[in-house]
Amino acid sequence: xxxxxxxxxxxxxxxxxxxxxxxxxxxxxxxxxxxxxxxxxxxxxxxxxxxxxxxxxxxxxxxxxxxxxxxxxxxxxxxxxxxxxxxxxxxxxxxxxxxxxxxxxxxxxxxxxxxxxxxxxxxxxxxxxxxxxxxxxxxxxxxxxxxxxxxxxxxxxxxxxxxxxxxxxxxxxxxxxxxxxxxxxxxxxxxxxxxxxxxxxxxxxxxxxxxxxxxxxxxxxxxxxxxxxxxxxxxxxxxxxxxxxxxxxxxxxxxxxxxxxx
Numbered sequence: 056x057x058x059x060x061x062x063x064x065x066x067x068x069x070x071x072x073x074x075x076x077x078x079x080x081x082x083x084x085x086x087x088x089x090x091x092x093x094x095x096x097x098x099x100x101x102x103x104x105x106x107x108x109x110x111x112x113x114x115x116x117x118x119x120x121x122x123x124x125x126x127x128x129x130x131x132x133x134x135x136x137x138x139x140x141x142x143x144x145x146x147x148x149x150x151x152x153x154x155x156x157x158x159x160x161x162x163x164x165x166x167x168x169x170x171x172x173x174x175x176x177x178x179x180x181x182x183x184x185x186x187x188x189x190x191x192x193x194x195x196x197x198x199x200x201x202x203x204x205x206x207x208x209x210x211x212x213x214x215x216x217x218x219x220x221x222x223x224x225x226x227x228x229x230x231x232x233x234x235x236x237x238x239x240x241x242x243x244x245x246x247x248x249x250x251x252x253x254x255x256x257x258x259x260x261x262x263x264x265x266x267x268x269x270x271x272x273x274x275x276x277x278x279x280x281x282x283x284x285x286x287x288x289x290x291x292x293x294x295x296x297x298x299x300x301x302x303x304x305x306x307x308x309x310x311x312x313x314x315x316x317x
Contacts, residue, residue, distance in 0.1 A: 064175075065253075066186070066187075067079035067080055067081040067082070067181060067185070067186040067188070068080055068168075068177045068178075068181070070083060070177070070179060079181075079186065080165075080177070080178055080179055080180055080181040081181045081182065081183045081185065081186035081188075081189060082183075082186075083179060083180055084152070084155060084156060084161075084180040084181060084182065084183055085152065085183045085189065087155060087180065088148065088151050088152050088155060088183065091151060091155070092147075092148070092151070099114075118139075121139070121143060122135050122136065122139060125138070125139065125142065125294060128291075128294050128295060128298050129294070129297075129298050134301075138204065138294070138297055141200060141204075141293070141297075142290050142293055142294050142297075143290070145193070145197065145286075145289060145290045145293055146286050146287065146289070146290035147286075148193075149184065149193070149248070149282075149285065149286035149289055149290070150282060150283060150286040152182065152183045152184055152189075153182060153184055153252060153278075153281075153282030153283075153285065153286060154279060154282050155180075155182075156180075156181065156182020156183065156184070156185065156252070156256070156282075157182065157255070157256075157259065157275060157278045157279065157282070159275070161178075161180050163178070164178060164179050164180065165177050165178035165179045166179075181256075182252055182256055184248050184249060184252035184253075184285075185249070185252050185253045185256050186249075187245060187246075187249050189249075190244070190245040190246070190248040190249040190252075191241070191245040193244070193245070193248070193289070194240070194241040194242075194243075194244035194245040194248075195241055197240075197244060197289070197292075197293045197296070198237055198240050198241050198244070198296070200293075201293065201296045201297050201300050202214070202237070202300065204297055204300065204301060205297075205300035205301050208300075208301040209301065214300075216230075217230065217233050218230045218231075218233050218234045240296065244289065244292070247285075247288070247289075248285055248289060251281060251285050252281075252282070252285065255277075255278045255281055255282075258274060258278075259274055259275065259278060262274050
């Protein structure tokens with residue numbers, strides 16, 4: 056990039072080290088997101104009453120609508136309530152991470168680093184989803200928990216038959232494909248979120264350098280919308296995979312095929 060002060064780095068930049076562990080700018084913002092969630096949780100805990108106020112009524116309404124959406128996929132309210140914490144946690148964690156990553160002024164706090172390619176600006180905070188490690192970790196958690204919940208619902212051996220079925224060569228081959236598809240989910244999950252968020256970050260940097268006043272605002276609102284859509288897609292795909300995993304072999308033939316695309 057020469058001596059450019061606005062170089063775009065594909066990987067997260069380390070800010071400092073704890074021993075041999077590098078603490079990157081994406082990790083710092085991830086910790087910031089966790090702090091935000093803790094503060095919101097403590098705030099709501101003190102204001103949650105038997106007789107709800109306006110804020111509590113709004114949150115209860117949103118919860119009811121989210122459960123209705125989950126009912127449309129899972130077909131049962133008790134099942135929706137069981138998996139509600141996992142799905143909504145994934146949704147809000149990605150949403151807040153994406154929105155904090157484009158918070159005005161946050162990316163302009165940092166320092167200049169001199170390297171082999173010249174001087175470059177390194178922000179202290181960067182969108183967590185622009186780091187492939189972050190999206191890969193979320194994808195692994197999502198796929199892992201999907202299989203854990205399936206084992207809890209169906210039992211270990213019943214779920215294992217999905218991958219290891221020796222009834223005939225066709226079932227065995229289908230089981231191998233199912234096993235490979237679990238790894239494909241991880242790759243699809245991680246690169247979909249990483250690609251969209253990183254592309255948005257690059258777009259904002261380029262627009263901010265070329266036309267730093269007024270013009271970037273529509274793109275910021277666009278990234279706010281994209282951040283919401285990507286978190287919604289990730290959460291809904293997790294929900295659909297859970298619904299598929301906890302269904303028995305017989306139910307899977309009668310279930311609806313749900314396809315969510317960006």
